[in-house]
Amino acid sequence: MLKVEIDSGSGFCFGVTTAIRKAEEELGEKGALCCLGDIVHNNAEVERLSTLGLRTIGHKELRTLPGGTRVLLRAHGEPPATYTLAAERGLEIIDATCPVVIQLQRRIRRVYEEDPRPQIIIYGKRGHAEVLGLVGQTEGEAIVVETLEEAQAAVIDKNRPLCLFSQTTKSLEGYRAVGEHFKSQMASPDLLRVFDTVCRQVSGRLSSIEDFASRHDVILFVCGKKSSNGHALYEACLHKNSRSHMVDSPGAIRKEWFANGESVGICGATSTPLWLMEACRDKVETIAKSL
Ligand code: SF4
Structure with a gap:
């Protein structure tokens, strides 16, 4: 037997669980809702929520929605440009960005606003929604490296401060290796700040x-x-x-x-x-x- x-x-991690619960509550209270991108990378769950009235849309469609449309932002988060566009078009944003991602976005923003501005590197998957949201905090200036090899090929100024962040879902092991690489490159170890941003979930x-x-x-x-x-x-x-x-x-x-x-x-x-x-x-x- x-x-x-x-x-x-x-x-589901707690960020995704919370976003789905928020979508279900909104659908139950007020009916049809748009979600910017798949709420989760799972077709069966996306289909289940679509039967409740959740419609997945892309960024292009965001530009054509009538004012007042309710749009849910998923756990991965969005760059500031998305909030600006939504405000310009009079859309109602239901923000389900994971609190861990929000905190990471804020840390990157704070570093970006430092004077003098340090170099910023993000270890993450290029084009991934979360990474687009992170790079957006730096007006597109942050360099994204996906692998140790890409980190080794990245052009940096070893005499200027450098801040290193990771997408929340990258491996700790890979992030440590990338951190070690940049440490070995800097003129002085004090010039490198490595932020602990891998999600333990x-x-x-x-x-x-x-x-x-x-x-x-x-x-x-x-x-x-x-x-x-x-x-x-x-x-x-x-x-x-x-x-x-x-x-x-x-x-x-x-x-x-x-x-x-x-x-x-x-x-x-x-x-x-x-x-x-x-x-x-x-x-x-x-x-x-x-x-
Ligand atoms: S930061 Fe962690 S909890 Fe939040 S969505 Fe990502 S993996 Fe899930």
Whole structure:
């Protein structure tokens, strides 16, 4: 008989949970609502909320919405230009930016306003919504580096102060390596300030999911295809357990994966809703009865 366990550490971080709750409250009280970008990188959850009246729009469409339209800003945050545009067009902003991201945006803004202005580097994914919001605090001046190699190739002035920040979802290990690199480049170590901005809601998950993957015969990693955090966590599962499978819905689960398996672990990314992991558990339990 198969035993199935859902990883209690998997699923939405508190920033995403809060944004979704806010969307549900607004939809319940006042009806239809627009969301600027996918509220979470998970199609199943986006579809569930769209049936409640949440419509995902892009930045181009923001320019064409009639005044008074209610627009939710998701947990990733937005650059100041978005707030300016919304005010100009008379849109009503419902701000669900995660408080951790707001604090990071403010820290970057404060550093940018220092006189003399330091060089600012952000370790993050170029073009990611959160990173666009961070770079926006510096009028587009901050340099973004995605990897250690890019950090090594970045052109900096070793005699001028440099401030280093990280996107909240980057790995602590990668950030430390990038910090060490810049430390070795500066004319004096005092010229470098490294801000501790990796969110612990995500950074602790890598080691806990590895433990979880080692404890089971078969792992089902439930995740939308667009989640970058999901791909990193799935690789960690696969590294510890070669019988790990990534699925985006119960329909993708195959009976043959469970031959000779006794325990099945179900886990997911920070963008995976609990209800989807539970639906996958139900599917495994149905399969178990037919084995
Ligand atoms: S990962 Fe952290 S900073 Fe990002 S939305 Fe979630 S709680 Fe907020």
